[in-house]
Amino acid sequence: xxxxxxxxxxxxxxxxxxxxxxxxxxxxxxxxxxxxxxxxxxxxxxxxxxxxxxxxxxxxxxxxxxxxxxxxxxxxxxxxxxxxxxxxxxxxxxxxxxxxxxxxxxxxxxxxxxxxxxxxxxxxxxxxxxxxxxxxxxxxxxxxxxxxxxxxxxxxxxxxxxxxxxxxxxxxxxxxxxxxxxxxxxxxxxxxxxxxxxxxxxxxxxxxxxxxxxxxxxxxxxxxxxxxxxxxxxxxxxxxxxxxxxxxxxxxxxxxxxxxxxxxxxxxxxxxxxxxxxxxxxxxxxxxxxxxxxxxxxxxxxxxxxxxxxxxxxxxxxxxxxxxxxxxxxxxxxxxxxxxxxxxxxxxxxxxxxxxxxxxxxxxxxxxxxxxxxxxxxxxxxxxxxxxxxxxxxx
Numbered sequence: 158x159x160x161x162x163x164x165x166x167x168x169x170x171x172x173x174x175x176x177x178x179x180x181x182x183x184x185x186x187x188x189x190x191x192x193x194x195x196x197x198x199x200x201x202x203x204x205x206x207x208x209x210x211x212x213x214x215x216x217x218x219x220x221x222x223x224x225x226x227x228x229x230x231x232x233x234x235x236x237x238x239x240x241x242x243x244x245x246x247x248x249x250x251x252x253x254x255x256x257x258x259x260x261x262x263x264x265x266x267x268x269x270x271x272x273x274x275x276x277x278x279x280x281x282x283x284x285x286x287x288x289x290x291x292x293x294x295x296x297x298x299x300x301x302x303x304x305x306x307x308x309x310x311x312x313x314x315x316x317x318x319x320x321x322x323x324x325x326x327x328x329x330x331x332x333x334x335x336x337x338x339x340x341x342x343x344x345x346x347x348x349x350x351x352x353x354x355x356x357x358x359x360x361x362x363x364x365x366x367x368x369x370x371x372x373x374x375x376x377x378x379x380x381x382x383x384x385x386x387x388x389x390x391x392x393x394x395x396x397x398x399x400x401x402x403x404x405x406x407x408x409x410x411x412x413x414x415x416x417x418x419x420x421x422x423x424x425x426x427x428x429x430x431x432x433x434x435x436x437x438x439x440x441x442x443x444x445x446x447x448x449x450x451x452x453x454x455x456x457x458x459x460x461x462x463x464x465x466x467x468x469x470x471x472x473x474x475x476x477x478x479x480x481x482x483x484x485x486x487x488x489x490x491x492x493x494x495x496x497x498x499x500x501x502x503x504x505x506x507x508x509x510x511x512x513x514x515x516x517x518x519x520x521x522x523x524x525x526x527x528x529x530x531x532x533x534x535x536x537x538x539x540x541x542x543x544x545x546x547x548x549x550x551x552x
Contacts, residue, residue: 159183159548160201163194164212167531169492170499172516181212183521186547191517205550210542211529213495214515215258215285215522217502218476219415220393220463223248223273223287224265224307227472229432230341234305238267245269248467249277249284251474254552256524256541259286259503259512261463263333263372263393264293266306271328283551286522288331288506290372291324294360295335298351300342308335314359321363332364336373336389337380340424340438341468347376347438348397350383357387372415376442378402385412391505393417393463396442398449403456413459413505416450418486419479420465432469451487461505462498477538484534491534498537521548 162180174191182190182197190197223245226233236244245265252260262270270289277284292309294317295301301308309324311317321332336352338345357373364371370390375381378397385392385405395402395414406412424432424439454460464476483494503513511520527540544552 158189158199158201159203159205160197160199161205161207161212161545162197163209164207165209165529166212166515167492167495170214170495170514172514172519174515178209181515181521181523183545183548186520188515188517188519188521191515207525211526211536212515212523213526213530213537214499214513215524215544215546216256216477216498216537217259217261217462217506217512218252218257218464218466218498219261219391219461219502219506220263220417220465221252221260221473221476222264222465222467223260223262223270223473224267225467225469227467227470227475230304230469238269241266242269242273245273246282246284248473249273249287251472252466252476253283253285253544253546254541255474255477256537256544257285257476258522258524258544258546259506259508260288261506262287262289263374264290264307268327274330275328283546283549285546286512286520288508289329290331290333291327291329292320293333293335293374294320294324296352296356298335298338298342299344300339303342314356317356317359318363321360321367325367325369329369331369331390332360332371334360334371334373334389336375336384336392337377339374340376340435340442341432343434347442349377350380352380352383354383354387357383357389361388385409388412391415391461394465395449395453396421397445398453400452403449403453403458406453406458407456413461414450414453415461415463415505416446416483417463417465418446418450418482419475420468420471421446422482422486423470435469447486454487454489454493459501459505460497461502462494477541480530480537481535491531494534495530495537522546
């Protein structure tokens with residue numbers, strides 16, 4: 158057992174404890190007790206004094222690509238599956254060291270994210286908890302060949318059903334689909350839908366039959382709207398979000414938005430010459446992203462936390478830059494942003510029994526910061542002192 162004493166905490170991110178400071182007792186992978194400072198009744202083998210530092214639940218990034226580096230995608234495409242597997246482990250550990258104890262991979266080649274998830278869960282490697290979709294399902298579309306090995310092309314209801322079953326059989330935790338064009342794919346038009354409402358409904362039904370859900374890449378307004386109508390569980394990016402779609406999402410417990418500001422922001426300012434076309438698309442989206450997501454926030458929608466880390470030019474371990482961006486770009490409150498990266502994302506993913514808050518019985522996943530993130534949310538990026546994963550100090 159390890160006792161972490163003199164921890165400053167945020168009551169909004171706690172379950173069953175309302176004090177501003179506490180001692181946290183861990184027993185193996187889970188939290189055994191949370192006590193007022195100095196009142197733990199159990200003798201612990203190891204005591205770590207946090208000296209008033211802020212202890213938060215481990216962060217969750219719901220949108221990463223572990224087989225992409227954040228550098229030139231064409232170079233990534235030339236790597237062998239073995240090399241990409243080694244890289245994925247490093248990238249996952251880079252995110253863990255930044256405080257992200259849970260990652261959701263939204264598309265990887267060679268079944269790497271699924272296999273890496275399994276190896277980490279077995280204890281072969283130290284890493285974050287990973288949830289993975291395997292291949293991304295997509296209609297045959299211009300630009301798909303830019304990311305060889307990442308897509309499974311489906312063009313009929315029968316192909317959709319079979320592909321869903323194939324990905325689940327390979328170990329996918331959920332299904333990912335391309336609902337609109339991509340900024341990354343040459344020739345892709347982010348504002349245009351590329352899959353019909355009827356086909357989305359088939360996919361959602363096929364996934365539900367296998368006890369899972371669908372996440373949809375959706376930039377364009379029609380794609381977002383169709384995804385909501387079809388019952389898609391997570392709508393990734395949601396760049397061109399309309400008032401009508403926001404109304405459909407109010408009180409909706411089937412569909413949620415996962416904004417990814419970091420990738421859009423970085424594409425507008427810092428991209429390789431070979432990817433200049435991506436920057437042009439991002440600049441076209443930026444104003445819509447600012448307006449639509451701010452309206453969603455003002456409407457009280459439950460928002461998840463995603464970054465699109467791995468897409469050029471966002472490197473793994475930079476995930477936490479999203480925190481201050483959400484404050485500065487959208488004017489969100491610090492506590493709301495922290496909730497998005499913890500309890501909101503855990504609830505959306507259906508893992509809030511184990512993650513998302515600090516509570517007795519939940520996994521002992523937390524990040525220790527050198528200052529109060531409610532006073533300076535940049536502390537979640539540059540103020541990480543240590544990271545605890547499943548009860549072990551990993552940084």
